[in-house]
Amino acid sequence: MILANADVRKVARLARLAMSEAEIDAARTQLSGIFDLIAEMQAVDTQGITPMSHAQDLSQRLREDVVTQANQRELFQAIAPQIEAGLYLVPQVIE
């Protein structure tokens, strides 16, 4: 399968990965090779087959509605890039 640079650019944008034009070129070639590998499965007839999302066919276990977690803000924010007054700081968000 041949990908276009525009496809790669769109995917990089969706995945929030900054890429130079040179990187996009390189990625396009490599991704095209990988999609050739993946293309093998397109020919398989899978009509009527139920998709398999999990290794086991089990149902979700439910947790009792109780508070078990204490405040650990200090511990958690010790590894944060930028905080102030208990808030995580990011460049201004415009709605």
Next chain:
Amino acid sequence: MLNSSLLQLGSALRAKTISSVELTQLYLDRINALNPALNAYITTNFESSLAQARAADTLLASDKAQPLTGIPIAQKDIFCAKGWRTTCGSRMLENFIAPYDAHVIEQFNNAGAVNLGKTNMDEFAMGSSNETSHFGAVKNPWDRNAVPGGSSGGAACAVAARLCAAATGTDTGGSIRQPAALCGISGIKPTYGTVSRYGMIAFASSLDQAGPMARGAEDLALMLNVMTGFDERDSTSLQRDKEDYARDLSKPLAGLRIGLPKEFFAEGLSQDVASCVNEAIAEYKKLGATIVDISLPNSRLAVPVYYVLAPAEASSNLSRYDGVRYGYRAPEYTDLADMYEKSRAQGFGAEVKRRIMIGTYVLSHGYYDAYYLQAQKIRRLIAQDFENAFKQCDVIMGPTSPSTAFDLGSKGDDPVQMYLSDIYTIAVNLAGLPGMSIPAGFGSNGRPVGLQIIGNYFKEAQMLNVAHQYQLATDHHGRAPQNIEL
């Protein structure tokens, strides 16, 4: 001492032949001496390890010691361990000090084991050579020009080079079995859901499973006894009774039916791997096993299916690394979008970015049915192949990897060639089955060969029995590389 089994080490510790502090110091000295060349560990913390050893010695002096109390274990750097830097092999988490313990770490702590350090790995477990680590490639102790395999390459190297008594690994598409094979050690990936994934940094959630790596099957059994168990914090953790994985080790193999899938012996398998595997099969016949020819017709699709599903899950799992709450944040950026894009572009390595891109693409609008859904359907077909196969046999055997360890740097530019090195291991993850690799000799280049053993769901004890009986009859697993200062 360095060649002792975990059982023997436990006896020595309880008999006070050696203390945990002495044993830990022995390994720490070896890490000091050998790690600069092998690069098996990303992080060590001698003080913390020795403190645990001292605590273990106190336990050993009482009657509260458990089988692994005082034994130094290497932890893959994918497990969060409170107070330990936990990098997952990535620049993104280069300075991430985990604020909590993974379930696996808790289990070892509760068993009184010593955490010897965090082992090197492919970045976010994405790789088959350990070359994608931000902290540099790991060398294969058998031949330092060769890769150790991946992603649990540091763990495999540490076990082979006697830089720990045993180690933990994780396996999403072969990340325990392939490096075990390439480094001449044993490793088992149990049934999906047997070991809690809580605190294990996610790569592909529906495939990731932790397991032990050690020299022999007997050690793996003791390790599994500690690692497994229900954990309510992981929705996919299985509620089963605790079992003793060592219970069947000494059973004779007479009557064992071994299935050999013809697809595992077809084109692409190197000659020296094939001959070692065939010799191992011959040995099993001597031990009383019978051989059944089987087929896994969809196994050839395992690699393409895997390279849709694993990147899809990974692309989403790795979205949390955005430079907001922890992890790498780019030093310069213009606005929020720029901060995201630069932090992620600089924090992730090339292979991780590649897989995020694949995953993002296959999930995106208009491609979902053709890629993701189709892959999930074929995943079921692959699982059904195994279901059918296990009607005819007790275990399935074949090569773990198509070749012995390849040279460092030899597949760097060709992701597809790299992906194909997991051709025999991936199907097992897709089905959620247990799989293991044990040493089965050496190739013409002197590099180890692994025999893969695949069991039915929850048949770990039987697989360990099958492996152990072989290891009683052969000595491949007892061999040590040269130049590791034994």
Next chain:
Amino acid sequence: MIHKTNVRAPAWEIVIGLEVHTQLSTNSKIFSGASTTYGAEPNTQADAVSIALPGVLPVLNKGAVERAIKFGLAVGAHIAPRSVFARKNYFYPDLPKGYQISQFDLPVVGQGALTIQVEPLSGPSTGSGQTYEKVVRITRAHLEEDAGKSVHGASQGMTGVDLNRAGTPLLEIVSEPDMCSAAEAVAYAKALHSLVRWIGISDGNMQEGSFRCDVNVSVRKPGAPLGTRREIKNLNSFKFMQQAIDYEVQWQIDTLENGGKIHQATILFNPDTGETRAMRSKEDAHDYRYFPDPDLLPLDITPVMLEQVRATLPELPQAKRARYTSEYALSAYDANGLTASREMADFFEAALSDVPGQAKICANWLIGEVSAQLNRDDLEMAQCPITPLQLGGMLKRIADSTISNAGAKEVFRAMWAEGGDADSIIEAKGLKQVSDSGVIEKIVDEIIAANADKVAEYRSGKDKLFGFFVGLAMKASKGKANPAQLNDVLKKKLAG
């Protein structure tokens, strides 16, 4: 189903659908054991799962599932025996994992319906006429997690992120585009708001964001295909909802009449200006890359669990209304008023159990005096200073003629302000009516004797003087004469 607008542009039809996000009133978050209490210090309720530390995993809260089922049963919806959680992927600072766990193609609650009472509002998009009943179809309702909050201007040029709210369980309730006016949209939102509180799945606190509405609005010429819709996001008051819809409808009509085109957009309502505007962020083509969450298994709801939840479901407003009209012979107006909230209905039934057979007077007092006082004091029914037992005690004394209506009002005022039971207030204030016929006849006899000229006028046909005699008699009894009895006696004696 389509009502025409009656202002300015009768040629346009309005089509409105709602997506309502209700925070479920669980103690802990939907996928972790962190507290959901509102108003805590920033990030003190953001546990490892809420901040999406590497390696943490979600485990589903049973309380959230039960509440979703309860809602489904209340709107007569199909409860999916198996539903699936999916990841909705997008980047935003208040979304710590980079994806929201939600439900996509297999939601827990399927199609249902809600019957609403529509009261006309004033405004350009108002339907005309009297209060009427309407059925709004509910497309689905699904469980999902709430995001955190962005705090703007937290620091120079920066936005602060508080993840206390991240992971709070939400039920997103999606309606069909069945509403044709702001009045209908508001009536639906109010009915839904009342219902979620009625069945106890949400506190419905709109100031705290527990009940947030996204409104999809489009207009079209009658008979034309549906117009392009714009989605007004995050409305958290009924007043704003009406204003926003009115503005948006007018804007769309003006745009189209001026030859413009409507483009699909997400818009915000500014309560200060009363205008709507398109959002600048999330400009990405919406490609959420939904896929089943591999960390969560399918949610299976067994018949046993369904029945367990059904057993906790209270009698619903609709059923209560029907019962009040049939069992107590109340009017539709009274039944509606009494079922405006669960607290009101509960109050009514509790008070009534004290004075059986007095449903009408009980309804009058609750819908009248009690509601008016609550309004004046800006109180909710739950904060009502008098208890059903107190009200019942007073009604009992009205019923047995111990007090007059005027006396009852005085008793009520005293009760409201100072508490106490009706009997002691009546005693303390001397409000007991005189119903002793001997006493009343004596008073009447004395008045007739003292006002012979007026009696003569009355008897000669000046009927209006009756009030004059009543006034005198009341004055003589210090206001305590039983009015009905007094009337009877007066009429009889004046007639001669």
